[in-house]
Amino acid sequence: MNKRTCDILIHNGQILTMDSDRRIYSPGAVAITDSRIVEVGSDPDLQQSFDARKMINASGAIVHPGFIDAHNHIVHTTCRGIFGNIHDAGPLPINFAEWKASVTDADEVAATALAEIEMLRNGFTMFIEPGSLFSTEAGTEAVERVGLRALFSPLYLWDRREPFDAIPALESPSLMARAPIDHNRCLRQLDAELYRNSDPQALVRGYIFVYGEGTASPELLKAAHACARGNNVPLHLHAGYVPHGADYYHAMTGTRQLLHLQELGILDERTVIVHANALDAEEETVVQETGCQIVWCPTAFFSLGLASSTNFKMSERYRQGTCVSLGTDGAFDCTPGETMLAAHYASQAYADPLSPGALLEMQTLNAAAAAGLDAELGSLESGKRADIVVRSSRSAEAYPGNNPVHALALRMRAGSVDTVMVNGAVVFSGGHSTRVDEREVYQTVSDSVTARANRIGVELSSEWQIANG
Numbered sequence: 001m002n003k004r005t006c007d008i009l010i011h012n013g014q015i016l017t018m019d020s021d022r023r024i025y026s027p028g029a030v031a032i033t034d035s036r037i038v039e040v041g042s043d044p045d046l047q048q049s050f051d052a053r054k055m056i057n058a059s060g061a062i063v064h065p066g067f068i069d070a071h072n073h074i075v076h077t078t079c080r081g082i083f084g085n086i087h088d089a090g091p092l093p094i095n096f097a098e099w100k101a102s103v104t105d106a107d108e109v110a111a112t113a114l115a116e117i118e119m120l121r122n123g124f125t126m127f128i129e130p131g132s133l134f135s136t137e138a139g140t141e142a143v144e145r146v147g148l149r150a151l152f153s154p155l156y157l158w159d160r161r162e163p164f165d166a167i168p169a170l171e172s173p174s175l176m177a178r179a180p181i182d183h184n185r186c187l188r189q190l191d192a193e194l195y196r197n198s199d200p201q202a203l204v205r206g207y208i209f210v211y212g213e214g215t216a217s218p219e220l221l222k223a224a225h226a227c228a229r230g231n232n233v234p235l236h237l238h239a240g241y242v243p244h245g246a247d248y249y250h251a252m253t254g255t256r257q258l259l260h261l262q263e264l265g266i267l268d269e270r271t272v273i274v275h276a277n278a279l280d281a282e283e284e285t286v287v288q289e290t291g292c293q294i295v296w297c298p299t300a301f302f303s304l305g306l307a308s309s310t311n312f313k314m315s316e317r318y319r320q321g322t323c324v325s326l327g328t329d330g331a332f333d334c335t336p337g338e339t340m341l342a343a344h345y346a347s348q349a350y351a352d353p354l355s356p357g358a359l360l361e362m363q364t365l366n367a368a369a370a371a372g373l374d375a376e377l378g379s380l381e382s383g384k385r386a387d388i389v390v391r392s393s394r395s396a397e398a399y400p401g402n403n404p405v406h407a408l409a410l411r412m413r414a415g416s417v418d419t420v421m422v423n424g425a426v427v428f429s430g431g432h433s434t435r436v437d438e439r440e441v442y443q444t445v446s447d448s449v450t451a452r453a454n455r456i457g458v459e460l461s462s463e464w465q466i467a468n469g
């Protein structure tokens with residue numbers, strides 16, 4: 001038999017394909033040419049079928065589609081250990097919005113590079129950034145340098161300020177000076193990131209994120225929806241973040257947010273509601289009727305202290321067929337690698353458990369759908385992009401190896417990743433970036449945060465004093 005040629009053959013792996021049958025090949029193999037997967041199957045079959053230019057031996061470890069973080073304000077990664085709670089700055093002289101506004105392009109590059117390395121270490125190959133980068137060019141530079149994928153939106157699309165009365169930590173004169181609450185600015189910028197999508201190989205693509213929570217007028221929402229549909233990209237917005245914000249929306253408009261969005265005709269299968277912590281029964285019906293998607297940010301849910309003031313519906317929504325994906329929101333007290341575990345415990349706490357397999361679907365297939373890229377990403381199947389993670393067979397958390405679905409969803413996080421491929425290129429190998437000097441990235445981000453804090457008069461502190469010298 002004539003063998004076919006491929007660029008890379010990942011062999012001797014436990015391949016979690018996430019295909020429609022959820023097949024696991026063990027031992028299995030994945031053949032890759034250029035940026036795409038050309039075949040997935042049993043190890044003997046593919047070894048017989050392919051001559052590979054390069055072989056990667058997975059040594060029996062789990063191989064899976066790269067995780068996708070469906071909602072991550074990427075630059076917030078660098079406010080770790082500064083704000084205990086973004087809604088309560090405590091003794092700090094500034095609020096969270098002022099901190100956000102103080103960022104420079106160099107700070108954004110530093111934060112994005114750090115967040116990406118952390119994502120690679122946790123098996124992520126893509127994130128969706130919700131319009132909080134002041135310089136998407138700087139962000140793109142960092143994304144391309146480290147080698148992940150990202151989806152970028154224009155900066156803070158909002159044209160009504162009243163809802164900030166309910167969430168004052170998210171408003172400051174400095175932030176609104178850099179991202180004016182202005183209808184015409186938003187209309188002008190709606191399609192600003194979409195030019196990226198004309199290049200099918202682009203790692204950074206564009207979509208539209210409207211800030212939501214009542215900060216967009218009906219006219220802006222309709223224009224954003226029309227622009228998104230006209231350009232075949234998803235439309236995301238925050239909704240149902242916290243109960244008092246949802247109540248404020250009702251008081252301001254006379255209707256609940258999702259009912260209002262349905263009336264405006266902007267909810268459909270490519271509209272993605274982020275958070276959905278505080279929806280009422282009628283809004284749950286709207287989710288079912290419209291088929292809109294939901295991004296769930298479980299670590300943010302816990303940080304916001306909503307456990308006693310909201311009804312937990314994520315498991316029920318998932319069972320009813322809603323496309324629920326997982327996001328981080330801001331990686332303040334966590335990394336994206338803890339998201340599935342947080343979702344697991346949230347569902348357990350409400351006695352409505354989600355299976356490990358459901359969590360993996362939310363972090364792969366469903367997150368790819370939130371990105372509008374489910375035909376390209378989210379599973380290991382012939383024709384899809386080669387965004388592939390090979391875990392380490394030396395990771396203790398992988399054992400016993402009887403249930404790889406459980407191991408991957410709940411036990412294996414940072415440090416258990418050996419190799420990551422994005423778009424067919426190996427960007428992480430032996431547990432480290434192949435593209436950047438990680439120590440340089442870490443030093444740069446520490447320097448960036450120190451300089452930023454000094455600039456705006458925030459004293460960086462630790463709960464316990466650090467003795468220098």
Ligand SMILES: [Zn+2]
Nearest residue numbers: 073130238329
């Ligand atoms: Zn958000």
